[in-house]
Amino acid sequence: MLKFLRYLSVCLPAVILFACKSGEKLYNQGRYYDAVESFVKKLQRRPQDETSLRLLPLAYQAAMEHYEGRAKQSLASNNPLKWEEVKNEYRAMQSLYNVIRSAPAANAVVKPKDYSSAIAASGENAAEVRYNRGIELMEQRTKQAAREAYEEFAAALRLSPDFRDAASLRDQAFQLGLVHVVVSEIDVRSPYFQFSADQFRDALVRNLEDRRINTFVRFYDERRVRGEKDFHPDQYMEMRFMDFIVGQTYVDRSQREVSRVIQVKGNKADSTGKFPMVDITVKATIFVTRKTVQSTGALDYRIIDVTNERILRQDRVPGSFTWQNQFGTFRGDERALSDEDKRLIQGRDLVPPPPQDLFLELTRPIYDRMARDLQSFYSRY
Known part of the structure; x- marks a missing residue:
């Protein structure tokens, strides 16, 4: 210390x-x-x-x-x-x-x-400039101008909180600048899979809303806005599953020989009377059964401008899912089996999932790819 x-x-x-x-x-x-x-x-x-x-x-x-x-x-x-x-x-x-x-x-x-008074006065002057720019943009009556007006009114409020009616005009500009995108019900060739397709659509809409990929873009489930007289969408997103196939169950059987060298106590004693360890080879035959179900499909989607019916974007997103199960039996010396062989022997003969579950698994990679595509598209919109 x-x-x-x-x-x-x-x-x-x-x-x-x-x-x-x-x-x-x-x-x-x-x-x-x-x-x-x-x-x-x-x-x-x-x-x-x-x-x-x-x-x-x-x-x-x-x-x-x-x-x-x-x-x-x-x-x-x-x-x-x-x-x-x-x-x-x-x-x-x-x-x-x-x-x-x-x-x-x-x-x-x-x-x-x-300089506190000078700061307040300059803030008022600066806010008035932004406010007037916002008013001029609102008079253009376009969505893009409304979005720019929103930024101007927001800037005015940052410069001078409670400046005139900037808060109200900012909210109006925001609503005028919104692009309302309605996501359609998914067209599936077989009604057998309609429930899973609806789950896909629900998850997609929720995900796009949660990501807030663009402040001025809102997504709506068609079922929830259908019949609303005051609702006027700007874009319509159509989706259709194409070439969807849940394959048959393919069964493949094979066998292989395995062997290992192990040490066991010998039958003859040495000069000291002890029985030394000796190497022996043990063998077994493993019989493997492999069940496979391959599911493939593609989702076609396109985004349409409701005003002029112009196609803004369209694409086909492929997907696939392979379900597989294998199990085995053996004949011979169990000591010849490796740990992986033993896990295979302990496997069970499972029934493939129902087609609806396979369809849902198939949609996962499609969903991820489509969500990324839409995020990229609307982030630049």
Whole structure:
């Protein structure tokens, strides 16, 4: 502990000296904002530090000239969003105001300017610009313009919360910019598989909604919106399973010979009267039965613009699923069997799943591929 205190007594002055030189170095480099922060931190620890007290007013004055000059340049520019730039400059100056006010020693040598009113006023001006841009976009009465208007009104509210009726107009723009996509019931050649197809469609719609792949795209199950008079979809997604085949059960039988060299106690005793271990070869025949059911199919889908019946996208997504079960028996010496052989022997003769279950398994890879395709399509929409 004594060694640590001695170490601290040597290092602490060095750290303080470095901090002082660091602030002075920042000032000499023209980094006035950082220099002000460094000097204030020093004065919080050592209120009588001569270098900080001498250079802090100069650093603050230089920082103010820098940011006020940038604010004036922005005001004189033709940038329609110049008030946002001005607000950012004022916020930087206000940050230094707060820094200096946090240290009594710093506040004694510098009287920082409060820019809170200027920030509020520039925020109002900036919000008005965004608000007016949103109004102009809304007058175009297109979905794309409505989406852009939504961003403008949202920006206005970030600049000045509760600005006029920007919140209400933002919500209106959002609704006008939405693309409503109705997902049809899936056409399956056999009604035997309709329930599984419906499960596929339900999962797809839920997944697309949960992913929120595009803020302005909404998906709807056709069954839930059918008959709603006030609902007008923008796009219609048709789906149809094609070439769906649940194959017959194929049975393949095979056999193979296995052998192992093991050690057993010999029949003859050696000169010491002990029976030494000897190597022998044990053999067995394994009979394997393998049952396989191959299911294949493809889902055709297309997305149609309801207004002009133009096909926006169409594709065929293939899928397959192979169910397999194998088991075995053996004849011969069980000691010849490996661990894998023993697991095979312990297998059971299973009945293949019903066609509906095979259909559902077949749709899993189709579902994953289609969900990715739609996410890619609508993320750029």
